[in-house]
């Protein structure tokens with residue numbers, strides 16, 4: 299089942315801090331980092347993020363900038379873990395060295411692929427305010443395309459609890 303019907307993603311401040319420290323840990327090495335958020339439905343139209351995981355990943359550079367690769371074995375392992383916990387992948391997060399946007403490489407190699415999933419791109423390797431998502435660029439997959447969500451929509455869609 300897709301996530302397009304979800305009108306509210308709940309995330310705790312603690313999880314935002316965990317994400318931020320993972321991104322900064324990559325940043326101080328000069329590397330972008332990928333973090334995956336999983337969780338489950340609380341009620342119709344609402345999901346709760348329950349786990350933040352930093353997958354095994356390889357940071358690399360390519361002609362358009364940096365990139366991150368997560369291997370198929372690691373993704374299969376995570377899918378087993380999430381399934382055992384009755385969770386599903388809800389959102390992916392990754393950092394950029396400067397300003398946040400979804401590059402064509404980001405879109406092509408997304409890990410979150412379900413309709414309605416979120417992709418959150420964090421600027422400055424996570425050295426920014428992350429008590430909410432206003433510093434970040436937030437995208438959602440609609441009809442197979444990653445669409446940027448303006449801050450007003452993000453405020454309505456993502457609640458920090």
Ligand SMILES: [Zn+2]
Nearest residue numbers: 394399401404
């Ligand atoms: Zn990117």
